[in-house]
């Protein structure tokens with residue numbers, strides 16, 4: 523520990539540290555001796571006893587204190603409800619030197635807070651799984667998901683899209699829902715009715731080409747470069763004719779749902795703007811009994827207008843479902859097709875932060891463009907076979 527402390531301060535520090543070790547042992551459900559040890563280090567892990575998102579330190583602040591220390595590899599945080607985090611070093615010796623340097627030091631990146639640090643007796647257990655960020659991993663975990671980072675080609679293009687979206691909003695188009703606000707283009711989704719309104723939004727355009735409603739649906743000019751790009755990537759696919767623009771502030775979200783099968787065809791496209799975010803995908807485990815947070819035992823096929831009911835823990839996955847978290851970076855496109863479109867639900871948990879690469883990152887305002895093709899009366903009905911989710 524920082525050597526310059528007086529004897530009295532050292533005693534005080536040791537007491538605080540012991541109290542935090544007790545908290546660690548209680549929350550981890552293991553004796554302290556299995557969790558922390560005194561020198562020499564036998565593992566390359568440190569326990570940062572009083573540094574976590576709940577303790578007021580986010581991922582960036584945590585790393586700011588650790589990155590200058592020799593051999594620092596990475597940190598592992600919990601999303602919430604723990605006062606501690608973990609740090610991995612390249613060797614036990616480097617972990618020990620880092621512990622010596624940091625324990626008892628006032629850390630500027632933590633607002634001057636005094637660090638309480640211990641050598642870990644074993645690697646951490648029970649860390650939350652990292653959201654998938656790699657497109658290949660996402661595609662194999664949720665069949666039918668294709669993630670394209672950098673679909674919107676530059677921050678400038680992103681800023682221009684957001685300016686256009688905001689301008690449309692100033693024209694009074696925002697519709698406020700429980701945890702987000704939306705604007706519809708082409709065709710409007712009627713949440714109380716739980717179906718798309720098949721009368722195209724732009725009646726003049728519809729009158730100009732009354733042959734098919736799809737041809738008459740007009741998406742705003744500012745979306746055309748994105749749709750052209752998508753059509754070049756997937757020349758065999760129909761050009762989307764419906765857009766829902768969603769706007770979320772931190773803490774907002776969307777309940778688990780599948781975009782209504784009878785309202786929309788496949789695929790569904792989501793472009794993320796302004797900020798990235800972790801999206802939850804889930805599919806019911808066959809034969810799992812209905813859980814408390816899903817009392818009817820039925821999944822929503824509602825286009826996500828309602829407020830999510832996650833029971834007591836806002837972050838715990840529902841055991842009745844196989845759940846996969848995928849990080850959607852800003853400017854990315856995710857295409858949900860096949861099983862991902864029809865057999866899985868997607869959701870955004872209403873919280874203010876996400877766990878990205880082991881670090882808690884505060885959410886920022888996010889806009890998403892959800893492009894779809896309306897299932898018109900002349901289209902065949904859905905025959906997906908995912909009966910629980912199909913209307």
Ligand SMILES: O=C(O)CCC(=O)C(=O)O
Nearest residue numbers: 766768781792825890892
């Ligand atoms: O904002 C998002 O990324 C999801 C939106 C969505 O699921 C929807 O509009 O149906």
Ligand SMILES: [Fe+2]
Nearest residue numbers: 780781825826
């Ligand atoms: Fe959706």
